[in-house]
Amino acid sequence: MAAGATIHTFDLTISDVDRGVYESVNLRAARHPSETEQFLVTRVLAYALEYVEGIAFSEGISTTKNEPAVLVRDATGSITVWIEIGAPDAERLHFGSKLADRTVVYTHRDPAKVAALWAGKKIHDGERIELRSFDPGFIDDVAGALGRRRELTVSLIESRVYVELDGQSFSSELHSQPAL
Template sequence: MALKATIHKAQLQIADMDRNVYADHNVIIARHPSETDERMMIRLLAFALNVTADDNKGKLEFAKDLWDVDEPALWHKDYTEAVLHWIDVGQPDDKRLMRAAGKAEKVSVYGFASSTPVWWKNIQSKLTRAANLTVWQIDAAQSQALAKLSSRSMQLQVTVQDGTLWMSTGEESVEITPQRLTPGN
């Protein structure tokens, strides 16, 4: 018998001063049996950092990356099903990233292991044609602290200012400063 996903619900209150995005979002996350709290929370972090102010061009959604290799962790599709933004977490291989760069207008990766700089150094030369790719590193200690905020039902306040994100339950707070590994602005 196959194991089923565990459902997690999160109420996010987002105040992103860097992008002028202020909104509340109720999200449902289907957590794959093999997924850790840390990885799931990085997906939630990626949602908070990339959700748009409105749904005029479609909306950002959690995808089925651990179930379907042709899907990312999250994606923003427009109403014609064109992929505007492909978001992966972890350390995907260069072939997957090149396919994503060909399918989407924009590709982002959020690495969260301490080995992320080594992974990136080994594949970055293979991705020079992927001008629409941005790779971010979340410090391993910060992502592990973020994992401790995980629960089946979460109420989280997310504040983003000057490139730093604070995620809080009201009782506990985690500060995260993603580091951009790809060149650009």
């Protein structure tokens, strides 16, 4: 964990009807001083929406390892899902797509502008990479309610995300498109 990181603890309840995933986990997320609240919220939502056995946050920018913000490892330790947040560069996506069976990007930014960054770039299996985003303002609204210790429920029903954060409710369509 990086010096100066702020720890956020979530009592997270996941109800992903679309995938049939129902879990309750105590999730600790270290927020580096250079990380925005929007990036943190997107990272936590990506964790919840991709939740499977073996999912974890990487060590982030406090390490020299070349890993995404969130990843899934199988029982052998191999990375099976590479999950980036924000607007990673094409080189990172190329690397992750070659390493993992599945690569997905969750962004809190305008997805058209994010995808434009990758246009014409060499990205392994770029057409298989998913770019996921939320309705404008959704991440900002959730970030505005963010605190260091929170009860968080994330539900996904027919591609609609419902978030309850300490009694405040938010919802958004989960938009998904090919990265290229």
